[in-house]
Amino acid sequence: MANPHSQIATVDPVWDQIKRDATQAVADEPLIGGFVHATILHHATLDKALSYRIAAKLASNEMSVMVLREVVDKAYAAEPELVAASRADLVAVFERDPACHRLLQPILYFKGYQAIQAYRVGHYLWRNGHRDLAYFFQMRVSEIFGVDIHPGARIGMGIMIDHAHSIVIGETAVVGDNVSMLHSVTLGGTGKEEQDRHPKIGNGVLIGAGAKVLGNIKVGDCSRIAAGSVVLEEVPKCKTVAGIPAKIVGEAGCDHPSISMNQLLGPWTA
Known part of the structure; x- marks a missing residue:
């Protein structure tokens, strides 16, 4: 049968x-x-x-x-x-x-x-x-x-890379789930160190076009990095950072920045 x-x-x-x-x-x-x-x-x-x-x-x-x-x-x-x-x-x-x-x-x-x-x-x-x-x-x-992603980098699920021109992600970088990034983003190091030297991006993060996140620093869950920013220090969760070097300019503005894709700084900007 x-x-x-x-x-x-x-x-x-x-x-x-x-x-x-x-x-x-x-x-x-x-x-x-x-x-x-x-x-x-x-x-x-x-x-x-x-x-x-x-x-x-x-x-x-x-x-x-x-x-x-x-x-x-x-x-x-x-x-x-x-x-x-x-x-x-x-x-x-x-x-x-x-x-x-x-x-x-x-x-x-x-x-x-x-x-x-x-x-x-x-x-x-x-x-x-x-x-x-x-x-x-x-x-x-x-x-x-x-798009230059080192095969040693660890990247989660639900990733959206829009346009994707000139993306660079280093060997020891970690990217969480449900992250969105636009073109010309760099997750890089700051020198010639050979150990753990690249950023750790949390879940639900939105990274704007041209942003550079450098060094073994943490970017907290559901945060936003404004376009063109250079991030050299840790970013707390649910915050928006902008500038060169990047500073906290306000809250993230929503629960899931990577899904809403809202890149305007908004009225909460400092």
Whole structure:
């Protein structure tokens, strides 16, 4: 007798919506049909589509799509949390970026989303002793997307990097869950020290465009860093900092700055 459970189809509302978006995109613009089919519609699951997309973007004469895809597939199979993180990141972009109107868009077009997924595979390789392969992923992500994240950095789930040009995140940096940052953000060191030397960003933090957070300092949960700021000292939770060097200028203004994406200093500014 056949196993009745084998007849039950796996329900995946996110992937089903992505496929509907893809089908509609091809109907609206037939010229991208080959691209959309190769990237989305030829795959049975989201992780297979992401594996193909990452491999296709990072491939070069030095390493083929086939080899890179095998690396990503093995990482996803060994650590399902990578796929869970990719879903959380996808929803974060869809909910926070006003330019994102379909779940399909980040997978196809948004380099911030694509770069963070490639970083996640590189971080998996780093933690599992494949350091040179992890460096290769870092190099290609930097070359292709203009996003330089050391594979040793630890980054949580629900991350949204908008525009994603000139992002730099150092080796010992830690980024919590549900963080949003804009282009030209640096989470860097302050010298040549080799130990724990990079920032620790809490959950729910919003980091504005061009902000630089330097040194082994903590940025508290649900805080805001104004665009163009240079942060050299610890930031308490639920505060807004601005300036060079950055100073506390008020409260964060809401419970979840990274979700509201409100970057105005507001009437509470000192």
